[in-house]
Amino acid sequence: VFGQGKVIKGEYIIGFSEHAPQAALTNLNSLNARPLNQKGSLLVVSPFNFSTTNKESLVEDYNPEKAKAVCKTIKKQLPGIAFCEPNAVLSAFNTPNDTYFPKQWGMKKIKAEKAWDIKTSSEVIVAIIDTGVDYNHPDLAKNMWHNPNEIPNNGVDDDGNGIIDDVYGANFFAGTGDPLDDNSHGSHVAGVIAGVSNNNRGIVGINWSGKIMALKFLNSFGAGSVAGAVSAIDYAIAKGAKVLNCSWGGPFPSKALQAAITRAEKAGVLIVAAAGNSGNDSDKNPLYPAAFKNSNIISVAATDEDDNLASFSNYGTQSVDIAAPGVNILSTIYRGYYYYFSGTSMATPHVAGAAALVWSKYPNESYSQIKKRILNTADKLPTLKGLISSEGRLNLYKALTQTPSVETVPPSNVESLNIQNMYTLTFNDAVKRNFYVEYEGSGKTDVKFLNKAGIEKFSCPLNFPDSDNSLKTAKIKIPKFAKRMKGVYEIALSSFKLKVAKPHRKRAARRAKKIRKKSLNNSSKICGKITLSLVNSF
Numbered sequence: 001v002f003g004q005g006k007v008i009k010g011e012y013i014i015g016f017s018e019h020a021p022q023a024a025l026t027n028l029n030s031l032n033a034r035p036l037n038q039k040g041s042l043l044v045v046s047p048f049n050f051s052t053t054n055k056e057s058l059v060e061d062y063n064p065e066k067a068k069a070v071c072k073t074i075k076k077q078l079p080g081i082a083f084c085e086p087n088a089v090l091s092a093f094n095t096p097n098d099t100y101f102p103k104q105w106g107m108k109k110i111k112a113e114k115a116w117d118i119k120t121s122s123e124v125i126v127a128i129i130d131t132g133v134d135y136n137h138p139d140l141a142k143n144m145w146h147n148p149n150e151i152p153n154n155g156v157d158d159d160g161n162g163i164i165d166d167v168y169g170a171n172f173f174a175g176t177g178d179p180l181d182d183n184s185h186g187s188h189v190a191g192v193i194a195g196v197s198n199n200n201r202g203i204v205g206i207n208w209s210g211k212i213m214a215l216k217f218l219n220s221f222g223a224g225s226v227a228g229a230v231s232a233i234d235y236a237i238a239k240g241a242k243v244l245n246c247s248w249g250g251p252f253p254s255k256a257l258q259a260a261i262t263r264a265e266k267a268g269v270l271i272v273a274a275a276g277n278s279g280n281d282s283d284k285n286p287l288y289p290a291a292f293k294n295s296n297i298i299s300v301a302a303t304d305e306d307d308n309l310a311s312f313s314n315y316g317t318q319s320v321d322i323a324a325p326g327v328n329i330l331s332t333i334y335r336g337y338y339y340y341f342s343g344t345s346m347a348t349p350h351v352a353g354a355a356a357l358v359w360s361k362y363p364n365e366s367y368s369q370i371k372k373r374i375l376n377t378a379d380k381l382p383t384l385k386g387l388i389s390s391e392g393r394l395n396l397y398k399a400l401t402q403t404p405s406v407e408t409v410p411p412s413n414v415e416s417l418n419i420q421n422m423y424t425l426t427f428n429d430a431v432k433r434n435f436y437v438e439y440e441g442s443g444k445t446d447v448k449f450l451n452k453a454g455i456e457k458f459s460c461p462l463n464f465p466d467s468d469n470s471l472k473t474a475k476i477k478i479p480k481f482a483k484r485m486k487g488v489y490e491i492a493l494s495s496f497k498l499k500v501a502k503p504h505r506k507r508a509a510r511r512a513k514k515i516r517k518k519s520l521n522n523s524s525k526i527c528g529k530i531t532l533s534l535v536n537s538f
């Protein structure tokens with residue numbers, strides 16, 4: 001019972017592995033259920049008086065025995081159930097702190113000023129899934145996202161998504177289109193990500209201008225449910241958000257929540273999640289969504305002004321990725337005010353804001369490339385050694401300017417990867433994929449896909465159009481039939497030419513020799529830097 005948290009009384013979430021059979025849909029009414037979501041193969045419903053109210057009296061301790069019994073009853077009436085679980089309670093991870101400091105120390109710590117010499121604005125939509133956002137705040141209003149197909153305040157659901165007048169986002173706690181913050185937590189997060197800057201007032205956000213989508217599912221006490229979080233995540237995906245800030249969580253390993261995270265993963269969306277404020281090892285006492293294994297999650301711990309892990313911050317070499325400033329952070333709160341908050345909730349938007357700024361600089365990259373840029377350029381700190389996987393604290397300037405080498409973090413489904421011309425890829429599933437090559441220099445090549453026996457299955461042309469010194473990304477134009485392939489493949493770059501501006505080093509020459517030896521067509525000179533990365537389609 002312990003460690004599984006609290007649940008909403010009488011509410012259950014049911015998932016179907018296939019589209020819900022008609023019989024099940026008919027039975028929804030008799031169970032007093034409503035569809036929560038219908039995406040792809042998953043239909044989630046919440047039977048038994050689904051309620052958007054969330055008073056303390058409606059919450060109870062999770063009781064596995066009771067849940068098991070209720071789910072057994074539900075399964076009898078609904079065929080085709082993949083899972084059944086209680087609608088678990090999720091909570092904001094903040095620790096309000098009443099000590100004032102004269103400045104935003106966190107921005108200095110992550111080298112934001114140097115980063116702002118290069119880039120200050122982002123076009124990437126960041127969804128703040130939280131207590132809402134004070135969209136009237138003078139330091140936030142200008143940076144709010146606007147739903148392009150919804151006419152404000154006309155009482156009509158213009159874009160036909162089931163929510164009336166959802167202009168800045170939506171409210172999945174009250175079931176309306178108005179995500180106005182009634183707590184401050186979400187507004188504080190919003191200010192760190194994209195507080196309006198250079199306007200002679202208040203604070204500066206990591207993005208001086210940006211697009212904040214406000215999705216409220218936590219109530220005025222900072223509490224909400226999995227059902228609300230799932231709706232918010234699906235809204236964000238549907239409306240084109242690329243980064244989701246999740247400064248909340250809970251101990252219940254919800255399948256419905258993870259399914260929503262997986263839908264985001266498939267849509268190429270990055271989730272930045274707070275590790276939690278219990279001061280625990282999250283590897284042993286996981287909090288979700290931060291501790292889910294999905295490749296699109298960055299889990300964030302909090303550090304203080306002296307680069308120590310905050311006393312309240314969770315850690316974990318398996319489940320926590322990076323640290324960011326999270327103690328005495330000054331930002332916007334509701335009703336137009338400012339205040340200092342502490343928590344992994346405050347560290348998380350530093351990373352989400354960084355992701356938006358970096359992604360705006362490299363708009364053709366995948367979430368995994370952006371994640372890699374952020375994690376691999378973090379400042380390694382002795383205070384974080386052995387505590388979190390990157391052992392580092394966010395460095396915005398380095399994330400924006402440095403390109404991490406590919407050897408350190410190969411894409412998860414690539415079996416082996418080296419900066420030569422041969423790559424072995426294992427595709428265990430038939431998911432649609434795109435391929436990108438990173439390169440310096442310019443030239444042309446053919447990318448050949450070989451099967452295990454070394455027989456060429458197909459070949460794709462690849463152009464490297466630029467000739468300056470910076471790292472570029474080129475998409476490999478893969479024939480349609482090959483986008484959903486299964487099995488083990490080798491990839492070869494043949495007829496490969498690359499002009500390199502820098503003088504050749506010994507290593508590059510050695511590498512070139514090796515590549516020539518292995519190449520299918522060794523007529524060309526090979527040098528320069530080539531990395532291949534595999535990403536899911538988006």
Ligand SMILES: [Ca+2]
Pocket residue numbers: 150156157158159160161162163164165166
């Ligand atoms: Ca609408």
Ligand SMILES: [Ca+2]
Pocket residue numbers: 150151152153154155156157158164165166
């Ligand atoms: Ca409208």
Ligand SMILES: [Ca+2]
Pocket residue numbers: 139195196197198199200201202203204
């Ligand atoms: Ca300002």
